[in-house]
Amino acid sequence: MLEGKNILLGVCGSIASYKSAELTRLLVKAGANVKIVMTHDAKAFITPLTLSTLSKNQVFSTYYQADTGQWNNHVELALWADLILIAPITANTLAKFASGGCDNLLSACYLSAKCPIMFAPAMDLDMWKHPSTQKNIQTLLNYGNFMIKPGKGELASGLYGEGRMEEPEAIYQQVIHHFEYEQLLKGKHILVTAGPTFEPIDPVRFIGNHSSGKMGFAIAELCAQLGASVSLISGPVALEIYHPNIERVTVITAEDMLNAVDYAFANCDACIMSAAVADYTPLQKAEQKIKKNDTEFNITLKKTTDILQYLGSIKKNQILVGFALETENEEEHAKIKLQKKNLDFIVLNSLKDEGAGFGGDLNKITIIQKDGATTYYDLKSKSEVAQDIINTLIKYL
Structure with a gap:
């Protein structure tokens, strides 16, 4: 043995x-x-x-x-x-x-x-x-x-x-x-996104979120350990990657991430979209730092491209996995997203779960599959959560 x-x-x-x-x-x-x-x-x-x-x-x-x-x-x-x-x-x-x-x-x-x-x-x-x-x-x-x-x-x-x-x-x-x-993913190419995107207002300020990238990095590391070649497309995070099977591409904005994902998607066997991509970006980006003059300051925003929905519309044989972070009617909203974006399964997080969520080392998830099968998991380290996600992915691959 x-x-x-x-x-x-x-x-x-x-x-x-x-x-x-x-x-x-x-x-x-x-x-x-x-x-x-x-x-x-x-x-x-x-x-x-x-x-x-x-x-x-x-x-x-x-x-x-x-x-x-x-x-x-x-x-x-x-x-x-x-x-x-x-x-x-x-x-x-x-x-x-x-x-x-x-x-x-x-x-x-x-x-x-x-x-x-x-x-x-x-x-x-x-x-x-x-x-x-x-x-x-x-x-x-x-x-x-x-x-x-x-x-x-x-x-x-x-x-x-x-x-x-x-x-x-x-x-x-x-x-x-x-x-x-160890080699269950040998010969597979897995695309993983991680972290936030930063949408610039001016050369100094940006619109962003609290995503640390820890969940996506844990997924990428585990896929590499199981023999896959991994493309990790990450927003700006303070994390390092260690496995030689991982090729990391660092991006800043939602548009940057769209371009990087679009380039890599055609050649992957599965795509796990754990990044917290901004839904909106400033319509105008100031060339110089905006000075603090008025008591009010308004920014006009426009929608970014929904990367996950775009991938769901063009996918062929790829397995596509999305994430949903909800604050109310969690499962209902996750199931709508699963169907609307043509996903194979979705990983649901709730900000109501104490100890889980952005920035920390723990997470509590529910995995909902396209056939309706739903699995609930306890609060675990993000590396253990990555194992639960990849165990589900392996069944599809």
């Missing part, structure tokens, strides 16, 4: 590190090539000899092997891996990964990685629930990493609750699922 796959297993200093032995055995038995990087504290819980014996490879823990004079090249280790799996990962290592801290071999491998990364937290209940831990986890999810959620159970402190690292068999199954899922 994992024949020929290279897995770099990171082991941190937690009582749960004893589970790494069984996890290693399962991965090797399935045909994977496993190399292990341990933190210094991990060696107090499980010996390198145990993991070396089970993995049939040298175990690494330092940059430099004093006894052999060998340098352990973190870049080579990271590039060797098809998957980096950190199980267990502690609150300390989570914080390092989230902030870019790099004081050991494992964190150096993480920062050098080009492959997907999965992590399985293990810590006590209060540590797990602490806002800083949750913030660090959210940061890693936003980077496109995958979390194997801890379960509930007896903890080393004697408390009962969340923070117990998932069992080796369950982690192993998620690794299997990852490699099965």
Whole structure:
């Protein structure tokens, strides 16, 4: 099942590190090539000899092997891996990964990685629930990493609750699922739009909205991880893209986005329009900064081209996905938009959902398909929401 796959297993200093032995055995038995990087504290819980014996490879823990004079090249280790799996990962290592801290071999491998990364937290209940831990986890999810959620159970402190690292068999199954899922979009070209558009009033001022682009960027990253080539057309946002399969085009106005989307649409297999494109733009754009003279200032607006409706009118075999952000009669308005714009399915957001919406890291969606099938989802991280959206897209493709 994992024949020929290279897995770099990171082991941190937690009582749960004893589970790494069984996890290693399962991965090797399935045909994977496993190399292990341990933190210094991990060696107090499980010996390198145990993991070396089970993995049939040298175990690494330092940059430099004093006894052999060998340098352990973190870049080579990271590039060797098809998957980096950190199980267990502690609150300390989570914080390092989230902030870019790099004081050991494992964190150096993480920062050098080009492959997907999965992590399985293990810590006590209060540590797990602490806002800083949750913030660090959210940061890693936003980077496109995958979390194997801890379960509930007896903890080393004697408390009962969340923070117990998932069992080796369950982690192993998620690794299997990852490699099965990994290339589901291979050979597909996905067009994604993200962020706002800015409609200039003069050289200084503009009409815009609060879209951060996080949802569209999470979708683009996931599509690329699943093997697709991705065209990401983004309005002005302060986000970076990391995957080499993504070609990013940055635009400013609704007209810019229309031109970029029109150029890319013919060659895509699916188009996911998550951008918050301005519906109106100033009729006149001043050449110079407008001075503050009068107590009132009026701007005449004109409609922009409805990009989504335009694509719905010209599409052939492409799957077309739209978004709807509503404040009232949400489902009714979303269904009208779905039909009017000839979409295959629509992703509905509501500004009434606490914790969801513009700017944040969470979202709560409803997916409505053209046959009327409706699926409701809980409040989740935007990377998890992206998975729900792409799971629906895969059924169409």
